[in-house]
Amino acid sequence: MSFTKAWELFQTYLPLFAYGIRITLFISLSGTIIGLLIGLVVGGIRAIKVEPRDSFLQSFCKRFAHALTSIYIEVFRGTPMIVQGMFLYHSLLKPVFGLNSVWAGVVIVSINTGAYMAEIIRAGIQSVDIGQSEAARSLGMTPMQSMTHIILPQAIKNAFPAMGNEFVVNIKDTSVLNVISVTELYFETAKIAGSIFRYAEPFFISAVLYFIMTFVTTRILRFIEKRLNHTASSYPTSQTVVEATVKGQL
Amino acid sequence: MVETILEIKDLEKSFGNLKVLRGINFSLRQSEVVCLIGASGSGKSTLLRCVNLLETPDGGQILFKGSDILSGAIDVNVHRQKIGMVFQQFNLFNNMNVLKNCMIGPMQVLKKSEAQAKEKALHFLNKVGMLDFAKASPLQISGGQKQRVAIARALCMDPEVLLFDEPTSALDPEIVDEVLSVIRDLAKEGLTMMIVTHEMAFARDVSDYVVFMDQGVICEAGKPEVLFTKPTQERTRAFLSRVLHH
Numbered sequence: 001m002s003f004t005k006a007w008e009l010f011q012t013y014l015p016l017f018a019y020g021i022r023i024t025l026f027i028s029l030s031g032t033i034i035g036l037l038i039g040l041v042v043g044g045i046r047a048i049k050v051e052p053r054d055s056f057l058q059s060f061c062k063r064f065a066h067a068l069t070s071i072y073i074e075v076f077r078g079t080p081m082i083v084q085g086m087f088l089y090h091s092l093l094k095p096v097f098g099l100n101s102v103w104a105g106v107v108i109v110s111i112n113t114g115a116y117m118a119e120i121i122r123a124g125i126q127s128v129d130i131g132q133s134e135a136a137r138s139l140g141m142t143p144m145q146s147m148t149h150i151i152l153p154q155a156i157k158n159a160f161p162a163m164g165n166e167f168v169v170n171i172k173d174t175s176v177l178n179v180i181s182v183t184e185l186y187f188e189t190a191k192i193a194g195s196i197f198r199y200a201e202p203f204f205i206s207a208v209l210y211f212i213m214t215f216v217t218t219r220i221l222r223f224i225e226k227r228l229n230h231t232a233s234s235y236p237t238s239q240t241v242v243e244a245t246v247k248g249q250l
Numbered sequence: 251m252v253e254t255i256l257e258i259k260d261l262e263k264s265f266g267n268l269k270v271l272r273g274i275n276f277s278l279r280q281s282e283v284v285c286l287i288g289a290s291g292s293g294k295s296t297l298l299r300c301v302n303l304l305e306t307p308d309g310g311q312i313l314f315k316g317s318d319i320l321s322g323a324i325d326v327n328v329h330r331q332k333i334g335m336v337f338q339q340f341n342l343f344n345n346m347n348v349l350k351n352c353m354i355g356p357m358q359v360l361k362k363s364e365a366q367a368k369e370k371a372l373h374f375l376n377k378v379g380m381l382d383f384a385k386a387s388p389l390q391i392s393g394g395q396k397q398r399v400a401i402a403r404a405l406c407m408d409p410e411v412l413l414f415d416e417p418t419s420a421l422d423p424e425i426v427d428e429v430l431s432v433i434r435d436l437a438k439e440g441l442t443m444m445i446v447t448h449e450m451a452f453a454r455d456v457s458d459y460v461v462f463m464d465q466g467v468i469c470e471a472g473k474p475e476v477l478f479t480k481p482t483q484e485r486t487r488a489f490l491s492r493v494l495h496h
């Protein structure tokens with residue numbers, strides 16, 4: 001392993017590394033966002049309670065939806081993404097839907113992330129005290145209104161660090177998609193390494209690039225998190241200060 | 251004759267094996283104020299929560315203006331619009347400011363325009379003395395202020411009955427009065443209210459009649475001047491002497 005050689009290789013193969021980074025970021029970002037949407041729906045379903053007033057049909061549907069969502073979550077959290085990728089790509093995504101490997105990668109990461117996000121969202125929902133949803137219901141809001149206006153905004157804020165962490169994990173874990181030939185950073189690195197019969201230097205570069213991506217992402221997320229927690233709506237201040245500032249605003 | 255708003259007949263509720271309400275009979279007429287008193291665990295909160303269906307009773311009837319809300323024919327959400335509730339823990343929505351807390355119900359549930367909802371919210375915030383805090387977050391204000399906002403939020407829905415579950419129990423003693431005086435004003439204006447409270451002086455002063463609950467039944471009910479001075483039941487006497495001279 002020589003650093004000069006690594007630097008040389010980096011310059012020579014910059015376009016390939018850059019391309020790999022683009023694909024990695026594209027798949028991990030879109031997979032995280034779509035996964036979040038899946039997680040919102042699935043986590044929302046799991047937060048619906050079967051109530052004693054429900055009709056037989058209502059409680060049946062709720063139980064059925066709960067069963068489906070828990071199967072989804074258990075299966076996708078309980079098997080490795082590399083196996084999910086191979087299986088879904090060769091059984092469904094390529095032969096049935098005709099997706100190329102990059103789009104198949106987006107689908108796989110989305111579904112996988114969705115299973116984790118659902119649990120994160122559910123924990124976020126549970127972190128909002130039950131009193132607020134009772135208050136919403138006491139005003140006559142439907143469970144849906146209470147969820148969208150009161151509970152979810154707070155759940156998402158509380159769950160933001162965990163959701164951001166999923167993105168960071170995805171940046172690293174998209175590397176397993178090389179098994180279905182997705183041209184992300186690991187795949188590109190392996191391609192370069194194979195063509196020059198040297199492994200240490202290309203993978204050293206790769207490690208540095210992955211680290212930069214996750215490091216920068218973590219900092220950005222932390223910054224956003226701070227902003228979220230310092231908005232006027234949630235910053236606790238002492239009584240006297242508030243009285244003064246609030247009166248000043250009006 | 252004054253209209254009966256709420257009539258509760260043989261109401262029963264259990265949590266698992268625990269029978270919390272064991273046949274409650276009681277009615278509330280227009281503009282009446284009733285205070286529910288009783289030891290911890292006697293079922294006061296459960297009774298109150300049954301009235302707006304936050305708990306589903308196991309048996310009996312609750313007639314709201316003559317129609318049985320347990321029959322399954324009524325829309326729970328529509329019923330709850332007419333019954334306001336103020337909680338011990340305030341339960342303000344922490345993701346919106348004081349003003350929005352008061353506007354969300356009228357806008358989402360009653361489909362009022364933003365301007366109408368705002369006008370109403372400002373009116374009631376003014377009434378509870380919280381107008382200056384309209385832009386404040388619930389996390390920035392004191393407990394007494396939170397509870398006054400919670401009352402304004404409930405009033406914005408123009409409820410026909412307002413339920414209070416120990417509205418001052420989470421407050422420091424020196425700020426209890428700022429909340430109680432708001433409730434007193436509402437009583438004077440003729441709002442129909444059911445109030446669970448441990449503030450005996452307040453109960454005596456504000457209510458048309460007082461209900462003493464014990465172990466899931468109404469042990470004694472009557473005018474405050476009678477119930478507090480000449481209770482007929484031994485259990486009422488025991489309870490009152492415990493809370494009045496501790």
Ligand SMILES: Nc1ncnc2c1ncn2[C@@H]1O[C@H](COP(=O)(O)OP(=O)(O)OP(=O)(O)O)[C@@H](O)[C@H]1O
Nearest residue numbers: 265266268270288289290291292293294295296297
């Ligand atoms: N959701 C619930 N699940 C199980 N048990 C419950 C539930 N809610 C109340 N209980 C029980 O029912 C009994 C009556 O409770 P309730 O809250 O109605 O009493 P309370 O008169 O309001 O008492 P307090 O003065 O302490 O508020 C208590 O023993 C309580 O533990």
Ligand SMILES: [Mg+2]
Nearest residue numbers: 294295296415
């Ligand atoms: Mg109680």
